[in-house]
Amino acid sequence: MLGVITGFIDELREAGVPVSMVEAIDSMRAVETIDVADRIALRETLRATLVKNLRHEHAFDTAFDVYFSMVPSPAPESPTGGEEDGETQLTPGQRPESQAFDLDALLDQLFRALADLDDAALRRGARTAVDQLAGMEPGRPVGGTYYLYRTLRRLDLAELEERLLQALIGDGEMSDFDQRLLREEVQSRIEQLREEIQEEIRRRLVADRGRDAVARTLRRPLIEDVDLMHATAENLKDMDAAIGPLTRKLAARLARRRKKRTGRLDFRRTVRRSLGTGGVPVDPQFRHPRPHRPEVWLLCDVSGSMATFSRFTLQFTHAMSTHFSKLRSFAFVDTVDEVTDFFGPGVDFGSALQRVATEAEVVWLDGHSDYGNSLETFLRRYGPQLTPRTTVIVTGDARNNYRPPRDQVLADVARSARAVVWLNPEPNTYWDTGDSMMSHYARHCSSVHEVRTLRQLEQFVEELTLPTGRPVQNVL
């Protein structure tokens, strides 16, 4: 047991979860007090002692599944599931798929399990489904997702969902409202089935290849470290969930920093205080320093490839808007439009972005990024309003589709503004390859940053509000 737990802890560390020595010892001590055969107890015990951050829970769950669920899959639940268990475990792929297997019967079984909320039956069904449909071959070097896809292709979950919904609605009349609630209930049950199947596949992979190998393939970067340019739909959902807490934390951190008493001496209050100590000013009072609030203009490339990145930049910066004296946003593809009004206070961020996509006039010619024309339009329309207090932040990959960069325009912008900062979501080894014009523009920027992950973005926004002036570290 000890060996398994140390292996498990190593795996957590590999996955990026910081587990200290003390926590490791605590976990062992805690495990001694519980019944190790109880899987839930074991999981929650290890979780409570090893994982101290919500963002690491996903990594924990994956690693736990791999390390603690392979032996023996909770088998003796029923006679029906038990008999086919032993033989299929080893070589399920060898068996001809269609023979002696009734897909409809399986679907019926799953349907009943879902309708009756019978977890044990659901697990049995999932196991049969993997047996019959995944076609797993020992030693074949493909990931679990491949098998999941194969299973789900045959097992039409959408149809199952519809069928379950109809059955639950029954013959009676039902309002749209109730139907909607019911649909969500059904969806959560289907999701449960999907997870059962995934877990079953994982269990078999572990039996086939060993824990360490599977754990390695399942390891995912933490959400702050996912590359924004290559985020999957699932990543994006997680990022959406993560960005709220991240911005709140940053806001709290900035608010605290402001409390430092670096302001000038407040003579009046000091004298008033000194009355309590017989006129001796033992407790000098200070004025609050004038907070440093830069004026920020965001200039975001919202063309297809940059949309995700710009969106997170917009979201992050707007969440920090109280820390800026003024925040204006502009969106561009091949021409530029101001979108500040879409992000007024109290506005729902999702719908604001929707409006940027539909209402802002950012396409002039063909909808391919044209930095040259966008910058020129920007300078012509809004240039006169730039002041020496304005920091202009441009987000984009500087891929100009082989159009003239017209970087002289950016030089003009830089002259009227306090600083021009460029955020590029591409790794800096890609800059200036192909149609990227980064170095043309970089010449006129105060600094250029590679911002590929939420963590880097958070760092950048924090630096931006530092009172020391312009953001530090020039990457180029």
Add this chain to the structure above:
Amino acid sequence: MDFASPRAVSEALTSVDYLPNDRIAQVVFLAARLDKPILVEGPAGVGKTELAKALAKVTGRELIRLQCYEGLDEAKALYEWNYKKQLLRIQADADHDWEDIEQDIFSEDFLLTRPLLAAIRSADPVVLLIDEVDRVEVETEALLLEILSDFQVSIPELGTIEASTQPLVVLTSNNTRELSEALKRRCLFLHIDYPDPAREQLILNARVPGLSEHLAAQVANVARSIRNLDLKKAPSVSETIDWARTLLALSIEEVDGAVLGDTLHVLLKYQSDIEKAAKELASSPGS
């Protein structure tokens, strides 16, 4: 204090109308076994503070609460010297030997105990609740470290005061900032999320007497549905309880789109959230 098993924890908490899930029961069980503090994290209004109160009720212990806020300091959290009394003492016999007086004024008679010190000096074991610990500054967190790992407080003039009885410590955090590693290391971590509809239904039935099973199920389902939307602030458990009470007070038997539209403001507190939820859910015509 000790529970026989996580199940026993679960039963005990249920008896005081706090319905724990497996995770909560397990962590409480461990905390009692290993004498470690619990750090509870989760969205607002899922019953973090309530857990500490329920634990106090179950164990029959006194609940000592330290509400954290920005600017909380030693004098408010740990102890303070009662300097007025000290002053009086000095003036009372000014002709005495200074050495004697000095000995005297730094004794326990002149010590004002604050929650943390009170918790470990108490003759009977207590439940110590350190609420919203994420609100104090990182530096202040350090005040807590000694008490959390060793259950003792060092006072320079007096020496170290050790706990005569082991308190059960619960810290809560709304996760507005990252707590320090040192603090986290000393605690068992418990994340409480919104309950699933089945559990929420049980909570509603326990907390709102007179609510029918059917209505409770509907309320729980609507709550999940709303939490699935992308809102500024999702409705908390306490808000769904309020909503259930509202429905009961209006003697509504059946929730439909119209009813939801009229009472959404009990669940949601931002205008933009209310509009969004109304558009998504309530707009469908009632039966």
